[in-house]
Amino acid sequence: MTASARPRRRRASPLPYLLILPTFIFVALFTIWPMLLAGYQSLFLQRLNMARYRTPTFTGFQNYVELFNDDRFHQVMLNTLIFVAGTVPVSIVLAFLFAMLVNQTLRGIGVARLFFFYPTILPLVSAATIWMFFFTPDYGIFNTTLRALGYTGPQNWTSNPSLALLSVMIVAVWKNAGYYMIFYLAGLQGLPQDVYEAAALDGASGWQMLWRITFPLLRRTTLFITTIAFISAFQTVDHIFVLTQGGPAGASTVLLYFLWEQRFEFLNVGIASALTVVLIAVLLVFTLTNFMLSERKEDAHAG
Amino acid sequence: MPGNVMGGGWRARLGRSALYIFTFALAIVWAVPMAWAVVASLRPPTDPLGRGDVWFALPLTLENYARALALAPFGQYYVNTIVVILMILAVQMVTITLAAFAFAHYNFPGKRVIFYLVLLQLMIPTTALLAPNFATIRALGLFDTRLAIAIPYFGSAFGAFLLRQVFLDIPRDLVDAGVMDGCRWWQLLRHIYLPPAVPTLIAFGLSSTAWHWNEFLWPLVITNSDKARPLTAGLVRFTQLGEIGAQWALLSAATLIVILPLFVVFLFFQKRFIQSFVYSGIK
Numbered sequence: 001m002t003a004s005a006r007p008r009r010r011r012a013s014p015l016p017y018l019l020i021l022p023t024f025i026f027v028a029l030f031t032i033w034p035m036l037l038a039g040y041q042s043l044f045l046q047r048l049n050m051a052r053y054r055t056p057t058f059t060g061f062q063n064y065v066e067l068f069n070d071d072r073f074h075q076v077m078l079n080t081l082i083f084v085a086g087t088v089p090v091s092i093v094l095a096f097l098f099a100m101l102v103n104q105t106l107r108g109i110g111v112a113r114l115f116f117f118y119p120t121i122l123p124l125v126s127a128a129t130i131w132m133f134f135f136t137p138d139y140g141i142f143n144t145t146l147r148a149l150g151y152t153g154p155q156n157w158t159s160n161p162s163l164a165l166l167s168v169m170i171v172a173v174w175k176n177a178g179y180y181m182i183f184y185l186a187g188l189q190g191l192p193q194d195v196y197e198a199a200a201l202d203g204a205s206g207w208q209m210l211w212r213i214t215f216p217l218l219r220r221t222t223l224f225i226t227t228i229a230f231i232s233a234f235q236t237v238d239h240i241f242v243l244t245q246g247g248p249a250g251a252s253t254v255l256l257y258f259l260w261e262q263r264f265e266f267l268n269v270g271i272a273s274a275l276t277v278v279l280i281a282v283l284l285v286f287t288l289t290n291f292m293l294s295e296r297k298e299d300a301h302a303g
Numbered sequence: 304m305p306g307n308v309m310g311g312g313w314r315a316r317l318g319r320s321a322l323y324i325f326t327f328a329l330a331i332v333w334a335v336p337m338a339w340a341v342v343a344s345l346r347p348p349t350d351p352l353g354r355g356d357v358w359f360a361l362p363l364t365l366e367n368y369a370r371a372l373a374l375a376p377f378g379q380y381y382v383n384t385i386v387v388i389l390m391i392l393a394v395q396m397v398t399i400t401l402a403a404f405a406f407a408h409y410n411f412p413g414k415r416v417i418f419y420l421v422l423l424q425l426m427i428p429t430t431a432l433l434a435p436n437f438a439t440i441r442a443l444g445l446f447d448t449r450l451a452i453a454i455p456y457f458g459s460a461f462g463a464f465l466l467r468q469v470f471l472d473i474p475r476d477l478v479d480a481g482v483m484d485g486c487r488w489w490q491l492l493r494h495i496y497l498p499p500a501v502p503t504l505i506a507f508g509l510s511s512t513a514w515h516w517n518e519f520l521w522p523l524v525i526t527n528s529d530k531a532r533p534l535t536a537g538l539v540r541f542t543q544l545g546e547i548g549a550q551w552a553l554l555s556a557a558t559l560i561v562i563l564p565l566f567v568v569f570l571f572f573q574k575r576f577i578q579s580f581v582y583s584g585i586k
Contacts, residue, residue: 015488019405020417022398026458031424034435041435101326112330114570117577118337123517123535123561123567129542129558130336133343133551141339174333179580186581235430241539256431256520263434264524272434273337279431287426 041273046265048267056270062084064272072250073215075104080255084233092225094173095180096218102181103188115183117178124175128239132158133282135243164252165276166246171243172236180225187221222293227290231283255279304331316537324529343367345557367556374544374553376529380537383449387533388515390453392508398458399507400500402491403466408478424460432523440525446528456515462507469500506579513576516565534561 001125042063044056052199067073073237102113127233134142154160157167191214199209215222246253246261253261259279263272345363348370371377380458391501406418429436436455473496481495519535526532532540542554569576 009556013411015540016405016411016414019401021423022419023458023460023463025419025422026398027421028304029439030436030458031432032420032431033429034432034439035423037435038432041438066518066574067452074332085551093491094457098329101322101329104322104490106323109326112326113577114573115330115334115559118566118569119333120580121517121565121576122337123519123538125519125539126558126562127534128335128437129554130340132542133339134336141335147577174336176334182581201405231426231428240536241519241523242542260520260524263437267363269434269507276432280427283431284428303398 030069033070034276036282038280039275040275041269044270044273046269048269054061059270063270067278072253075250076253076255076258079251079253080234082165083169083172083236083254084230086169087176087236088226088229088233091173091176091180091229092222094177094295095225096184098177098181099184099188102185107155113181116181119175119177122175124171124236127171127175127241128242131167131174131239132243135167148270158244159248161248161251164248167254168240168243171239172233177231180229183217183221183225187218191217223294227287228301230286230290234283236277255282264286304377340555340558340575343551344559346484346552348552350404350569367552368560371541371553371557373561375537375541375557377537377557378533379529380532380534380561381564383531384516384533384535386513387449387453390450391456392511392517394457394518395459395462395502395511399462399466400492400504401495402458402463403470404488404496405468406463406467406506408491408498409410420460421460421463424458425464429455430520433524435522436497446525447531449531450532451525452518452522452531453515459511464510465507466503469503470496473499505575507571509576509579512579513565513569536562 041056043058043060045053045055045059045062047053081275098116102109102116131142133159134140137143140155142157143155153271154163157163195213195217196209199213204212234254237254237260240252240257241255244252246257255275259272259275262268262275344367345365347362347364348365348367357460402421425564440446440451440454443451445454477490477495481491486494517535518533522531522533523536523539526536529537538557541557
């Protein structure tokens with residue numbers, strides 16, 4: 001017998017299937033089925049707020065054609081790209097910085113860790129109601145602080161076309177950096193100390209250790225954080241409902257918010273389904289690419 | 304500090320002081336929103352928060368909390384949020400334990416396929432599927448119920464895989480001994496697999512609680528009345544009430560009403576919470 005993993009024994013018993021069944025039923029009903037349903041419904045014209053389009057009519061890929069020719073959709077995709085490409089790296093860099101700082105043995109460092117982490121357990125909508133005041137023109141803390149630093153630009157961030165998206169990005173970064181910090185912190189605490197001692201004996205500087213030892217050893221942690229940060233960035237829309245409602249003129253509308261708007265404000269089932277398919281495709285492409293990249297790198301390391 | 308192994312001259316000490324100041328300055332910046340919300344919620348409603356006296360002026364009052372509670376049924380929202388979380392936890396604990404046990408203990412045809420199908424839930428978060436899931440909930444006749452908020456989360460790929468990993472780490476000899484002794488599957492699960500997995504279950508439960516306490520978008524679309532609406536959706540509704548306007552003291556009070564219970568629990572069990580987040584993320 002080979003020393004294979006635990007799984008073994010008992011052919012043709014229905015028991016394992018029955019044990020998985022409860023999980024599988026819910027996954028099938030609320031993950032697999034909706035993916036298929038969205039794909040199917042995206043091929044139909046159906047608008048619940050117009051009597052003549054209430055019953056679905058098959059239109060092939062018309063919804064997709066319409067979307068891809070729609071300037072609003074282009075803007076939404078651009079906004080989403082900016083939101084993801086902006087918040088993910090910034091949150092991760094801050095998370096790493098926080099983790100390095102909090103990993104020092106300093107008096108009261110637990111308080112700093114708490115301050116960095118607590119936004120994680122606040123509902124995003126509550127965070128948004130607080131930040132709404134911060135962004136208030138004239139007397140909001142955000143603006144008074146900026147003014148003290150010499151800023152003279154526009155004040156009404158959440159309703160300024162070129163700043164609305166940035167303001168929802170700031171809140172997202174504030175909310176998430178501390179969450180990603182704890183993974184780096186766990187990673188840092190698991191690093192082998194003797195490597196650093198050896199490097200110090202060899203006369204390596206702090207920066208060299210950071211670049212040559214810490215970063216490479218935390219590669220897996222970074223990959224993991226990138227994956228969850230990316231998936232969560234596409235869902236981070238709650239605060240938009242409070243801060244900007246996607247405006248002004250769609251300036252802060254990202255994919256999931258647009259989807260919600262199409263389905264529940266404009267009652268456009270067909271377009272909302274096509275948008276769901278787009279969202280699924282983006283998520284799948286990213287996670288699968290990420291997965292394959294990490295597998296390949298593991299192989300390279302093993303070999 | 305006596306016996307400071309870091310040692311070093313004045314430059315090192317200066318560097319450490321600078322680092323210390325930098326760390327705490329940054330931490331305080333991060334804490335300002337919460338601190339501000341607490342202070343603002345305690346200011347008299349008549350106080351225009353615009354002047355420079357926001358932070359330390361007296362008097363303080365609980366009046367805003369009373370008014371917020373009178374303006375919206377936050378008590379009902381609490382009940383709804385808690386009921387939803389309890390439903391989710393109760394069902395998840397059972398489903399993930401059984402699934403993890405099956406994946407860890409048995410070999411069976413189709414295992415890989417089933418594994419990857421369940422894995423899909425990790426890649427495509429339920430939130431992204433709100434439009435088609437809305438149709439499903441309608442078809443099931445569950446619209447505007449607490450069950451509708453909870454039911455998509457009854458199966459958790461995340462929890463199942465997390466637990467499976469713990470189960471796989473259990474020494475094989477132990478399992479074999481159990482099998483030799485003629486344990487039935489539920490005895491194996493109860494006496495050999497589950498005991499070392501309890502910390503993982505707690506960790507998963509804590510992070511699941513925090514996650515569902517904070518969830519907003521799905522409850523927003525799937526509820527339509529206060530009998531099912533949870534705290535987050537209730538808060539957003541509250542902010543949109545006509546008479547609220549820019550009454551920051553009142554808004555802050557409402558915000559804190561939503562945040563406070565989870566936040567207090569978090570402060571008490573901080574270490575455990577943070578560990579649970581790491582633990583449930585990293586494995």
